[in-house]
Amino acid sequence: MDPAAGxxxxxxxxxxxxALMVAIYVCSHLLLRYGLVPLSAAFxxxxxxxxxxxxxxxxxxxVHELSHVLACLMTGVHVRDVRLFSPQAxxxxxxxxxxxxxxxxxGFIALAPFxxxxxxxxxxIRFVLPPTEVDPLTSQPVDxxxxxxxxxxxxxxxxxxxxxxxxxxxxxxxxxFSLGYAVAPSRQDLHHLVAGGLMVIGLIMSVI
Numbered sequence: 001m002d003p004a005a006g007x008x009x010x011x012x013x014x015x016x017x018x019a020l021m022v023a024i025y026v027c028s029h030l031l032l033r034y035g036l037v038p039l040s041a042a043f044x045x046x047x048x049x050x051x052x053x054x055x056x057x058x059x060x061x062x063v064h065e066l067s068h069v070l071a072c073l074m075t076g077v078h079v080r081d082v083r084l085f086s087p088q089a090x091x092x093x094x095x096x097x098x099x100x101x102x103x104x105x106x107g108f109i110a111l112a113p114f115x116x117x118x119x120x121x122x123x124x125i126r127f128v129l130p131p132t133e134v135d136p137l138t139s140q141p142v143d144x145x146x147x148x149x150x151x152x153x154x155x156x157x158x159x160x161x162x163x164x165x166x167x168x169x170x171x172x173x174x175x176x177f178s179l180g181y182a183v184a185p186s187r188q189d190l191h192h193l194v195a196g197g198l199m200v201i202g203l204i205m206s207v208i
Contacts, residue, residue: 028180054087059175060117060182061085061094067116068096071109077101110189117183124175 065084072079081097098109163169 025180025184028177031177054085054093056174057093057178057182058085060178060180063116063120063179064113064182065094065096067112068098068109070116071112072096072098075101075105075108077105077109110185110191113183113185113189117179121176121179121183124172124179 062084065082069079069082071077078099079096080099081095083094083096085094087093101109
């Protein structure tokens with residue numbers, strides 16, 4: 001494969017993944033904030049609000065924490081404690097405690113939920129929701145801008161072609177919502193990402 005074409009395909013796949021993840025994340029939070037929360041309040045589901053919220057975020061939280069665990073195993077960082085889903089009074093719903101690591105490995109572990117969520121969402125769209133014409137992992141568009149437009153059109157096509165009478169469609173949308181909501185890094189993850197990113201920038205600057 002031509003190196004330039006390979007870089008274009010990689011940029012396309014990465015860009016589509018990031019754009020899709022951001023869109024799903026934003027839509028999930030908007031739906032929860034302006035849809036589900038007001039609806040539950042309007043019908044006074046006082047005893048049902050918290051269990052419903054936990055049910056909505058459960059799959060995404062499990063993927064989030066499992067991604068941290070896998071990243072620890074890949075980087076050789078010892079895992080001390082794992083709670084894939086254990087809601088606490090302070091709002092924490094899951095956690096992974098691990099040994100101290102250098103900034104680079106901490107940054108990778110912090111980024112893991114985004115990577116794991118990307119894989120999970122890709123698999124969900126690929127195998128559960130209606131088939132798409134554009135596959136960001138195999139497509140190599142001649143023009144990157146046209147590739148993004150085709151990907152956006154494909155995503156819209158998925159929504160339009162979804163059969164709302166099929167349980168599989170609703171299950172897929174539920175998982176998509178949950179993954180989109182829980183895939184974002186936590187505050188601690190963001191702190192590690194910034195530290196790791198600064199270290200990478202410092203290494204690059206020292207080489208240059």
